Amino acid sequence: xxxxxxxxxxxxxxxxxxxxxxxxxxxxxxxxxxxxxxxxxxxxxxxxxxxxxxxxxxxxxxxxxxxxxxxxxxxxxxxxxxxxxxxxxxxxxxxxxxxxxxxxxxxxxxxxxxxxxxxxxxxxxxxxxxxxxxxxxxxxxxxxxxxxxxxxxxxxxxxxxxxxxxxxxxxxxxxxxxxxxxxxxxxxxxxxxxxxxxxxxxxxxxxxxxxxxxxxxxxxxxxxxxxxxxxxxxxxxxxxxxxxxxxxxxxxxxxxxxxxxxxxxxxxxxxxxxxxxxxxxxxxxxxxxxxxxxxxxxxxxxxxxxxxxxxxxxxxxxxxxxxxxxxxxxx
Amino acid sequence: xxxxxxxxxxxxxxxxxxxxxxxxxxxxxxxxxxxxxxxxxxxxxxxxxxxxxxxxxxxxxxxxxxxxxxxxxxxxxxxxxxxxxxxxxxxxxxxxxxxxxxxxxxxxxxxxxxxxxxxxxxxxxxxxxxxxxxxxxxxxxxxxxxxxxxxxxxxxxxxxxxxxxxxxxxxxxxxxxxxxxxxxxxxxxxxxxxxxxxxxxxxxxxxxxxxxxxxxxxxxxxxxxxxxxxxxxxxxxxxxxxxxxxxxxxxxxxxxxxxxxxxxxxxxxxxxxxxxxxxxxxxxx
Ligand SMILES: Nc1ncnc2c1ncn2[C@@H]1O[C@H](COP(=O)(O)OP(=O)(O)O)[C@@H](O)[C@H]1O
Ligand SMILES: [Mg+2]
Numbered sequence: 001x002x003x004x005x006x007x008x009x010x011x012x013x014x015x016x017x018x019x020x021x022x023x024x025x026x027x028x029x030x031x032x033x034x035x036x037x038x039x040x041x042x043x044x045x046x047x048x049x050x051x052x053x054x055x056x057x058x059x060x061x062x063x064x065x066x067x068x069x070x071x072x073x074x075x076x077x078x079x080x081x082x083x084x085x086x087x088x089x090x091x092x093x094x095x096x097x098x099x100x101x102x103x104x105x106x107x108x109x110x111x112x113x114x115x116x117x118x119x120x121x122x123x124x125x126x127x128x129x130x131x132x133x134x135x136x137x138x139x140x141x142x143x144x145x146x147x148x149x150x151x152x153x154x155x156x157x158x159x160x161x162x163x164x165x166x167x168x169x170x171x172x173x174x175x176x177x178x179x180x181x182x183x184x185x186x187x188x189x190x191x192x193x194x195x196x197x198x199x200x201x202x203x204x205x206x207x208x209x210x211x212x213x214x215x216x217x218x219x220x221x222x223x224x225x226x227x228x229x230x231x232x233x234x235x236x237x238x239x240x241x242x243x244x245x246x247x248x249x250x251x252x253x254x255x256x257x258x259x260x261x262x263x264x265x266x267x268x269x270x271x272x273x274x275x276x277x278x279x280x281x282x283x284x285x286x287x288x289x290x291x292x293x294x295x296x297x298x299x300x301x302x303x304x305x306x307x308x309x310x311x312x313x314x315x316x317x318x319x320x321x322x323x324x325x326x327x328x329x330x331x
Numbered sequence: 332x333x334x335x336x337x338x339x340x341x342x343x344x345x346x347x348x349x350x351x352x353x354x355x356x357x358x359x360x361x362x363x364x365x366x367x368x369x370x371x372x373x374x375x376x377x378x379x380x381x382x383x384x385x386x387x388x389x390x391x392x393x394x395x396x397x398x399x400x401x402x403x404x405x406x407x408x409x410x411x412x413x414x415x416x417x418x419x420x421x422x423x424x425x426x427x428x429x430x431x432x433x434x435x436x437x438x439x440x441x442x443x444x445x446x447x448x449x450x451x452x453x454x455x456x457x458x459x460x461x462x463x464x465x466x467x468x469x470x471x472x473x474x475x476x477x478x479x480x481x482x483x484x485x486x487x488x489x490x491x492x493x494x495x496x497x498x499x500x501x502x503x504x505x506x507x508x509x510x511x512x513x514x515x516x517x518x519x520x521x522x523x524x525x526x527x528x529x530x531x532x533x534x535x536x537x538x539x540x541x542x543x544x545x546x547x548x549x550x551x552x553x554x555x556x557x558x559x560x561x562x563x564x565x566x567x568x569x570x571x572x573x574x575x576x577x578x579x580x581x582x583x584x585x586x587x588x589x590x591x592x593x594x595x596x597x598x599x600x601x602x603x604x605x606x607x608x609x610x611x612x613x614x615x616x
Contacts, residue, residue: 221418223414223416229406230386231435231486232435248422324422324466325421325422
């Protein structure tokens with residue numbers, strides 16, 4: 001049970017931070033210490049970067065990366081300006097043609113500029129959320145059924161245990177081939193590459209949710225189950241009134257784990273399969289091999305990490321919002 | 332009066348890894364309508380098992396339970412249970428906990444307004460009217476137990492089953508709860524089976540005390556009818572010779588050897604609250 005080892009390690013960490021709090025005072029602990037930690041990290045990074053030579057020049061330090069953040073943002077603004085200008089030109093042209101010829105039906109062509117870094121970030125976010133939500137809609141009902149039925153649990157457990165450790169890189173070729181074979185619409189609603197990364201994400205983040213939901217459901221207090229029996233709640237009502245609320249804390253633990261996995265998997269999938277998104281950005285820069293490439297990749301690394309962190313915080317807030325058991329919500 | 336609940340010669344065997352374990356042998360008990368019966372015995376003798384068979388949560392290996400002429404085959408709200416550790420749904424308020432039961436039992440009979448009135452009435456009956464909308468985590472242990480009782484009463488059960496309902500409460504709270512329960516009983520005259528290991532509680536509340544021998548293969552050792560006039564008052568009863576005789580009878584039964592094990596002696600505390608040290612009894616087993 002991965003979930004128990006995961007949650008099991010938490011109280012110890014929590015106790016430790018409480019102990020720190022007594023020594024330093026909470027203001028120092030929440031502001032000064034993390035700030036100092038970041039400063040030390042930046043210094044070490046700076047020093048280390050100066051001493052690493054690559055075929056593309058020196059490893060980028062914090063300053064070089066900061067420069068690239070600015071450059072990436074400038075590129076994005078310029079691209080947006082171009083896009084706006086492109087549509088503006090079309091509008092003017094169409095307006096003119098309509099004046100000349102009132103029967104003319106104006107057409108708007110889409111702008112097809114290169115995706116900027118910020119566009120890639122949004123593509124990645126949309127992909128990861130789609131894959132994750134698809135996984136959740138499969139995994140949570142499956143986990144509930146597995147937790148309720150011992151027979152089903154015995155049947156599903158081996159499959160879950162075998163698929164859980166599979167790397168996304170192994171799934172990707174299979175997903176790509178299947179999507180190509182099955183998804184053959186001439187006017188596709190979404191791109192194949194989007195489906196490839198989405199399904200790969202789904203396959204990898206199903207399992208933590210299935211396992212945690214099942215453990216949560218199987219661990220419901222016997223007394224609460226007895227209450228349900230005495231009331232003769234019908235099966236669906238039993239799930240709705242007792243099982244779901246009782247296992248919400250565990251379901252959310254699984255969802256947080258899964259979302260973390262999903263984000264990691266997505267970057268790898270995009271890189272390997274040339275699917276649009278942050279992973280492809282990293283890969284393109286690597287192939288590009290200009291003197292700025294490493295700094296741009298490093299900027300992407302920081303953004304990837306920061307988004308991963310924000311996703312986790314968002315799940316935590318959501319968990320706090322829906323959970324009746326405040327104590328079960330840990331950082 | 333005629334028999335409402337017939338616990339007819341039940342045996343209970345549990346399958347265990349070391350073979351089958353006989354918890355109960357030939358437990359036979361008939362209860363009349365409106366009777367308040369206490370089950371008393373040492374920890375682990377099989378009191379909860381009897382209650383769970385009556386509730387329908389366990390199926391007896393031999394014999395059976397007949398309620399109102401019908402055999403009990405599954406749990407149901409006409410045999411409402413008050414569990415030892417309240418068993419309220421922690422994500423629902425006191426009101427919503429009772430509501431879940433009321434909707435399930437009366438959803439097709441009562442209107443919404445009637446149901447709301449009935450829920451509030453039952454919460455007021457257990458003196459929880461002022462804290463109806465608090466969640467279990469926000470109220471004391473005694474209050475939780477009150478809500479548990481309100482939930483069970485709200486089902487209008489034919490038999491009310493209570494498994495050490497006040498076992499986890501401090502002495503003062505427990506005394507309050509016992510008084511409340513007597514008030515409610517005077518008003519509703521329910522048929523009740525209550526498990527306890529508190530001798531005073533048993534004598535104070537019951538019309539009849541059923542004493543169980545120690546397990547394995549526990550059975551009913553002795554029953555004692557309590558002819559004390561109601562309403563009963565704990566302070567007046569303290570000096571009542573009959574009351575003290577009843578206490579002595581139960582205590583004597585519990586001190587003596589019954590069944591396979593030799594029970595440890597009971598602790599008698601200063602305020603005449605007799606309880607048994609669960610741990611020492613289990614060590615002896
Ligand atoms: N589900 C069960 N499976 C196996 N043994 C059980 C089960 N329930 C109770 N027992 C055993 O039956 C005996 C009586 O238990 P119980 O009825 O809970 O005692 P009491 O309520 O009097 O303290 C104990 O020895 C207990 O271990
Ligand atoms: Mg018990």
